[in-house]
Amino acid sequence: MRVTADDVAARAGVSRSAVSRAFTEGASIQPDKRAHILQVAEDLGYRPNLMARSLTGGATGLIAVVVGALSSPYESWFLDILSQRIRSRGLWPLLVPVSPGQEIEPALDHALAYQVDGAVIAAGSVNQKLAERCTANGAPIVVVGRVLDGGGADSVCCDNRAGMAMIAERLVATGRRRIAWIGGRADTFSNVERFEGLTAALAAQGLALTDTRRGDYTTDSGMVQALALLTAPSRPDAIVCGNDAMAIGAIAAARRLGLRVPEDVGICGFDDIPAAAWEPFSLTTVANPVADTVDAALTLLTRRIAGEKGAVSTIRLPPALRLRQSL
Amino acid sequence: MRVTADDVAARAGVSRSAVSRAFTEGASIQPDKRAHILQVAEDLGYRPNLMARSLTGGATGLIAVVVGALSSPYESWFLDILSQRIRSRGLWPLLVPVSPGQEIEPALDHALAYQVDGAVIAAGSVNQKLAERCTANGAPIVVVGRVLDGGGADSVCCDNRAGMAMIAERLVATGRRRIAWIGGRADTFSNVERFEGLTAALAAQGLALTDTRRGDYTTDSGMVQALALLTAPSRPDAIVCGNDAMAIGAIAAARRLGLRVPEDVGICGFDDIPAAAWEPFSLTTVANPVADTVDAALTLLTRRIAGEKGAVSTIRLPPALRLRQSL
DNA sequence: CGCGGTTTTGAAAGCGTGTGCATTCATCGT
DNA sequence: ACGATGAATGCACACGCTTTCAAAACCGCG
Structure with a gap:
């Protein structure tokens, strides 16, 4: 059913080896013969079977x-x-x-x-x-x-910690005092590093998180957790999110509550996904390279x-x- | 280097055929023998080479x-x-x-x-x-x-045309009169169908597009084209976009110009991508199944x-x- | 114990390809 | 003209697997 090198060889009147060589860069074969074989292969719609090729020890790619x-x-x-x-x-x-x-x-x-x-x-x-x-x-x-x-x-x-240190610096520079955190699943590597990086950098400035919540890195979860934070008795003046998707959700939550971003509450994320730059969000974030x-x-x-x-x-x-x- | 069926066969004291059968569902082989072979294979970290398997005529999956x-x-x-x-x-x-x-x-x-x-x-x-x-x-x-x-x-x-017919109906129901279109690349199938579907459905209601512009299905292009539309002398009261990404850009454009959505300008897209449901957009759209x-x-x-x-x-x-x- | 019938089993033939090896052929220098 | 050189070519094997086939082992029953 599928056309093989044998078919091409028979049609071109050459040996199967010649067909193989025609498709092998730098193999020893007469140029016009190679051209002829390639032409016949083209007509028959032949391509070397990469499975079979890899069988001989080569790489599969x-x-x-x-x-x-x-x-x-x-x-x-x-x-x-x-x-x-x-x-x-x-x-x-x-x-x-x-x-x-x-x-x-x-x-x-x-x-x-x-x-x-x-x-x-x-x-x-x-x-x-x-x-x-x-x-x-x-x-x-x-x-x-x-x-x-x-x-x-x-x-x-x-370098998640370095990224969070930059965030912390910005938080201090904009005078934030009540800083909350929305993280992702507790067992993920990036979540742990980002959380630890933030708390360490804040501690170096004499600050501590006032509240921490856990989402799951989705926009919806960011919104849910941010709503909870922003309606709590002591409302934070900044929310740091473990990734951009949750930060976008947090911005949506703030808007729904009629809060101004960043005046009433600063919000930032991590990664700099394409959507972070979209104008309705205009999210301050850390660009993941x-x-x-x-x-x-x-x-x-x-x-x-x-x-x-x-x-x-x-x-x-x-x-x-x-x-x-x-x- | 890589462990093969021969290795397993030698280690288990059976023939290579037996190893093959041990891995073939429903093959004729003694149950305890199969178990033994599978155990040896497990120890050696053997898995049948799917490339070689597919060579015999089977499917590659x-x-x-x-x-x-x-x-x-x-x-x-x-x-x-x-x-x-x-x-x-x-x-x-x-x-x-x-x-x-x-x-x-x-x-x-x-x-x-x-x-x-x-x-x-x-x-x-x-x-x-x-x-x-x-x-x-x-x-x-x-x-x-x-x-x-x-x-x-x-x-x-x-069914792009049917989707656009629903949009047209909604446009009429909300009393829109000056309806603009932002499409995608002119040669794409969905763009053509959606555009034709919209114009046909509007024509059936005695309406016509007041303006048409072309983006490239990205959010940025939607924003650029919507800015142009919304700052033109005769501002549309509705913008239909060829997909959701551009519609999101259009909403951003309206916001930037201080226009209310949907009061000043109605905006809709097509596809119902996850982001369409995000609260800051809350995009009316057609759900692509x-x-x-x-x-x-x-x-x-x-x-x-x-x-x-x-x-x-x-x-x-x-x-x-x-x-x-x-x- | 013998015999028909059913499983199990191993040997071997592919599957489509790349390549080492030996052979052929053209080319070139003397 | 002739041997040496190098390129071109075909044969045959290897790759790891499945599967056919025939032989072997096993079963129950007379």
């Missing part, structure tokens, strides 16, 4: 991309950049979507069976054992957005795929404060 | 997913649902990102070389010839969000993969009006 709920603006923004960059390196992203809370291991296992050359893991929790198993299977991994404790794999991650993160991660990964054996490296990329209207 | 700029909220929302549904059918999405305006053919060609079982095409333009080539290569395709002229492939698509669309598309596709040969079918799913605050 497949990169597993483990990513969380794509409905989140941050995740989809990230995947947009990542998938483009993977393609521009001549590789192909095999998407492995995992729901929050879902185990990553069985899905990744299955992806490994596709002989992926490597994996970029941007969601779910991965321990050292899993990382080692992947590497042992010839598929090095790079973890993005968190640092692997135990150091089983390379990782690239924004996603493009640089992706580049660094892919560079690390391709090096490992090429066989580099050195110690695992952890890259921390510096974020930048984006001052807009909301704080 | 790979579905190429051609999708456009994921930074767009609609696209990422769509991909979120699609990827989950693909996984829940036991298949795997091979992501093929294409930039707007970029040719889809070379990318899809390359994906075909991975022996994908089929393809879901939600971006780029596909003609009948390309569709036939895919089908001939054993990879049926289904086109989503547009209808293939010439009918070379199944397609699933929202994305989940149903995805299900229908995958059902069609899996049937084709199973070998169904019938005539191509075009499924039109009915949209629904979502009345919120903006119109």
Whole structure:
């Protein structure tokens, strides 16, 4: 049914090896013969079967991309950049979507069976054992957005504490005194670092959070938690959110209550997703250097795929404060 | 390097055939022997190589997913649902990102070389010839969000005209007289249908568009075009946008100009992306039945993969009006 | 114990490709 | 003209797996 190299060979009156060589850059074959073969292949709609090719020991060119709920603006923004960059390196992203809370291991296992050359893991929790198993299977991994404790794999991650220190500085500069926090799921790496980073930076200024609440990184949860904060007896004059999506929800909550942002309450987020710059929000936030993160991660990964054996490296990329209207 | 079935066979003291059978559901093998083999495989970290397996004529389980700029909220929302549904059918999405305006053919060609079982095409333009080539290569395709002229492939698509008719009805009901349109790229299927659907429905009510402008389906472009419309001598009292992202931009534009929505100007979009429901927008829009669309598309596709040969079918799913605050 | 029938089992033949190896062929220098 | 050189070519094997096929083992029953 599917047209193979044998078909092309028969039609072109050459051996199958010749067909293979015609498609191999720099192989020893007469130029006009190659042209003829390629023409016949074109006519028949033939393309070398990459599965079979990879069987002989070559790479598949497949990169597993483990990513969380794509409905989140941050995740989809990230995947947009990542998938483009993977393609521009001549590789192909095999998407492995995992729901929050879902185990990553069985899905990744299955992806490994596709002989992926490597994996970029941007969601779910991965321990050292899993990382080692992947590497042992010839598929090095790079973890993005968190640092692997135990150091089983390379990782690239924004410097969350530094980002929060910038926020704290801005809070002090604008004279905020009653500062509240809306975080995400307590067990996520970024949430922990951002929370600790904020409290530490505030403590250095002699300040402390007056209230802390927990959302789930969605806009809706940010709105719900902000409504609770802003209707409490001692209303905060600033709300720091663990990510931009919740901050956007918080702005919506303030508006609904008739509060002015930033005069009555300052609001800020983290990541600088595209929507943060939309005028109705104009969110002051910390820019997560996603493009640089992706580049660094892919560079690390391709090096490992090429066989580099050195110690695992952890890259921390510096974020930048984006001052807009909301704080 | 990578552990193969031979390794497992040697370690378990059986033949390679036995190992293969142990992993094949319903194969003829003694239960305790299978258990033993599976245990050994587990110890060695063995999983059958899916590339090699697919070589014998079986399916790869790979579905190429051609999708456009994921930074767009609609696209990422769509991909979120699609990827989950693909996984829940036991298949795997091979992501093929294409930039707007970029040719889809070379990318899809390359994906075909991975022996994908089929393809879901939600971006780029596909003609009948390309569709036939895919089908001939054993990879049926289904086109989503547009209808293939010439009918070379199944397609699933929202009934854009019906949606616009609902909008027109609402416009009349709220007494709008000067209605403007902000569309997307002129050559896209959804843009053409939505525009024609709106003008036709308005004409049936004795109305006509007072102004039309062209954006590119992004929030920024919606804002730019809406600013132009709302500062023109004859300001419209309603703006219909080709999608939600532009409508959100239009709301931002109205706010910046100090206009009240919907009192001074009604604004509506199309798709009902998650952000449309966010309170600061509360966008009246037409709900694109994305989940149903995805299900229908995958059902069609899996049937084709199973070998169904019938005539191509075009499924039109009915949209629904979502009345919120903006119109 | 023998025999028909049913499972289990291992050997071997592919699946489509890349490539080492030996062979052929053209080319070139002397 | 002739041997040396190098490119071009075809054969055959390897990759890891599934599956057919025939042989072997097992079962129940007379």
